[in-house]
Amino acid sequence: MTYAFTQDVPIDESFYQRIVAAMGDAKPKGLIVHLAIEREEGGLRYIDVWESEEDWNRFVDDRLHPVIHGLLHEVFGDDIPPEPAQTPLAVIHSWIG
Numbered sequence: 001m002t003y004a005f006t007q008d009v010p011i012d013e014s015f016y017q018r019i020v021a022a023m024g025d026a027k028p029k030g031l032i033v034h035l036a037i038e039r040e041e042g043g044l045r046y047i048d049v050w051e052s053e054e055d056w057n058r059f060v061d062d063r064l065h066p067v068i069h070g071l072l073h074e075v076f077g078d079d080i081p082p083e084p085a086q087t088p089l090a091v092i093h094s095w096i097g
Contacts, residue, residue: 001052001053002051002052002091002094003051003052003053003088004048004050004091005046005047005048005086005088006046006047006086006089007085007086007087008043008044008046008084009046009084010042010043012044013038013044018071019067019071022067022071023063023064023067028055028059029059030051030055030056030059031048031050031051032050032094032096033047033048034047047089049089049091
């Protein structure tokens with residue numbers, strides 16, 4: 001079942017690019033689309049669509065968190081802030097070109 005969400009994160013484009021570079025170019029299994037959009041209020045908004053929540057969770061555990069936690073440790077030391085909340089999206093259709 002398709003899994004989609006938005007998430008607002010308090011980082012800028014340069015920090016985001018460090019995350020992307022550290023994860024490498026290989027597309028994650030199950031990813032349909034990931035958008036990172038600048039917010040007028042500051043920070044970024046992610047819009048993610050995955051083939052399943054299990055694919056998302058595997059990506060988080062295997063690739064995303066190891067990279068993010070390392071980078072956040074550089075900034076915050078051992079006092080890493082909690083992960084921003086996700087807002088689930090009820091996908092009724094996706095069309096990929």
